[in-house]
Amino acid sequence: MRQVRAKVIRKEKLLGELERPDARTFNRPEARNTSGSWLVWLRCPEIARESEPGQFAMVRCGEECPLPRPFSIHRVNDKGDLALFFAVWADGKGTEWLSQRQKNDTVELFGPLGNNFTLKPGTSKVLLVAGGMGIAPLLFLANQVLKDGLSVKLLRGASGEYKPSGKPNPSQHYPEELLPRGIEDVKTITTSPDGREKMVLDLLTPEVINWADQIFACGPTAMYRDIAKRKKELGLLEKSVQVSLEMRMGCGRGLCYACTVKTKTGLKQVCKDGPVFELDDIIWDEIASNI
Numbered sequence: 001m002r003q004v005r006a007k008v009i010r011k012e013k014l015l016g017e018l019e020r021p022d023a024r025t026f027n028r029p030e031a032r033n034t035s036g037s038w039l040v041w042l043r044c045p046e047i048a049r050e051s052e053p054g055q056f057a058m059v060r061c062g063e064e065c066p067l068p069r070p071f072s073i074h075r076v077n078d079k080g081d082l083a084l085f086f087a088v089w090a091d092g093k094g095t096e097w098l099s100q101r102q103k104n105d106t107v108e109l110f111g112p113l114g115n116n117f118t119l120k121p122g123t124s125k126v127l128l129v130a131g132g133m134g135i136a137p138l139l140f141l142a143n144q145v146l147k148d149g150l151s152v153k154l155l156r157g158a159s160g161e162y163k164p165s166g167k168p169n170p171s172q173h174y175p176e177e178l179l180p181r182g183i184e185d186v187k188t189i190t191t192s193p194d195g196r197e198k199m200v201l202d203l204l205t206p207e208v209i210n211w212a213d214q215i216f217a218c219g220p221t222a223m224y225r226d227i228a229k230r231k232k233e234l235g236l237l238e239k240s241v242q243v244s245l246e247m248r249m250g251c252g253r254g255l256c257y258a259c260t261v262k263t264k265t266g267l268k269q270v271c272k273d274g275p276v277f278e279l280d281d282i283i284w285d286e287i288a289s290n291i
């Protein structure tokens with residue numbers, strides 16, 4: 001784990017206004033995204049070169065945020081740059097601060113932290129299931145396994161507005177042109193206006209499940225709970241499904257216990273024992289629905 005002061009190399013706004021899947025379900029108007037989703041590249045070779053897909057970094061986000069904030073590592077490049085992809089929600093002071101940094105500003109962060117996605121011996125076909133901003137750590141994994149010659153399919157979903165024409169608004173989805181080259185198949189779905197139909201899980205068909213050797217998912221807890229409940233019906237009993245958990249964190253280093261979850265093998269800390277877990281290891285009913 002390294003602690004560094006990194007320069008902002010580049011910043012781009014990638015998506016327009018979004019809504020968290022839980023914003024309506026739990027009547028949380030503050031969960032609306034107010035200023036879009038951002039891609040921020042930081043020059044920090046010390047962290048970038050040690051990072052593995054699934055890991056995260058803690059970023060100090062200005063004086064108004066006494067605690068550092070966790071961000072999935074989204075990409076790294078050969079120059080030692082590291083990208084963070086995040087949405088700025090109305091209740092997100094830290095993300096708002098980060099989105100306002102300009103080129104050459106300095107950002108303090110430490111990482112890489114946590115465990116990473118792991119490929120089992122013999123895996124050659126990888127299925128990625130991304131709910132909303134969950135695409136952030138999955139594209140790092142996609143880049144790496146594509147370089148190693150594996151086949152990758154991506155299912156992605158986003159909640160969000162419909163255009164007046166009734167068509168899903170494509171601005172809710174990570175831009176197609178920034179997806180790693182070589183993904184065999186990208187299926188995209190946008191949640192209907194009532195939030196009930198057309199979830200990313202509707203793309204999880206027996207055909208695509210049979211194709212995959214391993215499945216990696218990142219998205220809201222409700223999505224994981226649904227997959228866990230429907231494992232048999234979906235034909236997933238024999239498949240390894242690794243999920244990346246997003247939790248509120250304090251220290252990011254296993255010291256404060258703010259990120260504790262119940263698993264079948266006891267209490268675990270998401271920052272230290274995760275954020276990647278086998279779907280079956282988590283006791284989903286013990287995790288709050290609005291995380």
Ligand code: FES
Nearest residue numbers: 250252256257271
């Ligand atoms: Fe402090 Fe995980 S954030 S123990």
